[in-house]
Amino acid sequence: MSDILDSTQQYVVELLxxxxxxxxxxxxxxxxxxxxxxxxxLLESCSLSDQDKELLEIVAWFHDTGFTKGINExxxxxxxxxxxxxxxxxxxxxxxxxIKSCIRxxxxxxxxxxxxxxxxxxxxxxxxxxSSYLETSDLLREELKLFGVKNYSQKEWLELNIQVFRTDHQxxxxxxxxxxxxxxxxxxxxxIKDKKSEKKLAKKEKLKAQFKSESPxxxxxxxxxxxxxxxxxxxxxADTKANILLSVNAIIISLALSNLIPKLDNPSNDYLIxxxxxFVFFSVxxxxxxxxxxxxxxxxxxxxxxxxxxxNVNLLFFGNFHKMALSEYEWAIQEMLKDKxxxxxxxxxxxxxxxxxxxxxxxxxxxxxxxxxxxxxxxVIAFAFSFKFFGPDRKIQLLSEVLFF
Numbered sequence: 342m343s344d345i346l347d348s349t350q351q352y353v354v355e356l357l358x359x360x361x362x363x364x365x366x367x368x369x370x371x372x373x374x375x376x377x378x379x380x381x382x383l384l385e386s387c388s389l390s391d392q393d394k395e396l397l398e399i400v401a402w403f404h405d406t407g408f409t410k411g412i413n414e415x416x417x418x419x420x421x422x423x424x425x426x427x428x429x430x431x432x433x434x435x436x437x438x439x440i441k442s443c444i445r446x447x448x449x450x451x452x453x454x455x456x457x458x459x460x461x462x463x464x465x466x467x468x469x470x471x472s473s474y475l476e477t478s479d480l481l482r483e484e485l486k487l488f489g490v491k492n493y494s495q496k497e498w499l500e501l502n503i504q505v506f507r508t509d510h511q512x513x514x515x516x517x518x519x520x521x522x523x524x525x526x527x528x529x530x531x532x533i534k535d536k537k538s539e540k541k542l543a544k545k546e547k548l549k550a551q552f553k554s555e556s557p558x559x560x561x562x563x564x565x566x567x568x569x570x571x572x573x574x575x576x577x578x579a580d581t582k583a584n585i586l587l588s589v590n591a592i593i594i595s596l597a598l599s600n601l602i603p604k605l606d607n608p609s610n611d612y613l614i615x616x617x618x619x620f621v622f623f624s625v626x627x628x629x630x631x632x633x634x635x636x637x638x639x640x641x642x643x644x645x646x647x648x649x650x651x652x653n654v655n656l657l658f659f660g661n662f663h664k665m666a667l668s669e670y671e672w673a674i675q676e677m678l679k680d681k682x683x684x685x686x687x688x689x690x691x692x693x694x695x696x697x698x699x700x701x702x703x704x705x706x707x708x709x710x711x712x713x714x715x716x717x718x719x720x721v722i723a724f725a726f727s728f729k730f731f732g733p734d735r736k737i738q739l740l741s742e743v744l745f746f
Contacts, residue, residue, distance in 0.1 A: 356409060403422065423444065463512050469510065469528065506525065575699055620724075623720065656687055657690075
């Protein structure tokens, strides 16, 4: 590598590494290095002088350095950067003008006027024929979005790329035509395939959305599913609350039986009888109500063919079929599936009777909690009253008053 090429490489690498906006996902050092590599590849098949080959490598290094000054008119900015650097390096004015002309040839709408400009044009677009084109293309799309140039949708980007491949781009050098066009066509087929897949997916999503909007059954099914789930959840909550009360009252009664009631045999503890009775009574009543709230109802578990024909039986509730033979139940289900109205009627009945059960459970629970609360309050008052007026201290006081009257 000549001294000027070595100096150019070091300068451009430092410039693009430290002074280029990180949002340049495509037009960065990696892209420049790819263009340099493709330029060398093209130069090996061309009969140019060593001086011109050196000049084109310099062009490849400098052609996108203008992005360090902004996205607009970056080719002209690249010419200015190259001219300043090469002038400081003592490069010939004629060579600098050729370099600037080649850099300007990389503009998308420019037409190459000579072999050197054709080489740099083909090198700059060499990624069209590379296996990594789709990934590279996505980086360019994201870069344009980040700089506010345009936010392309996936569909728009595919259509634009296909148009570029088919009509807007061409390779100029013999080497590129011979070795790169076939690979470029392969990438074009991938783009077309992706576009077809995108169309199929869009069509599928459209049909899916149309089906959702036009199918009332979906909304009806969601209604029943959510409502049934809410009913079952509320039933579980009721059972949990009843079990809590059962456990609490069972503990209270156990403590009363083991610690409080044995003391009532002693005549000196007579004052505890009524508070204890109140305490235990309300606890027992609370337990009974809690049991009633969770006690299941027993149903007949049978139905007739007339019930199915008249749609008088809810086949979704186990209590209506648990005594039936499997074959009879399967037949009944098949009959129900033939009639959509029967299905919705069964679901409606299921909802209704679940609501009836919930109403009974929560009504009993409300009474259970109310009685439990009243019982605890009355028990505390009764115990306090008994200790105050009939406890041991009060008996001693009354005895003293009698003896010393």
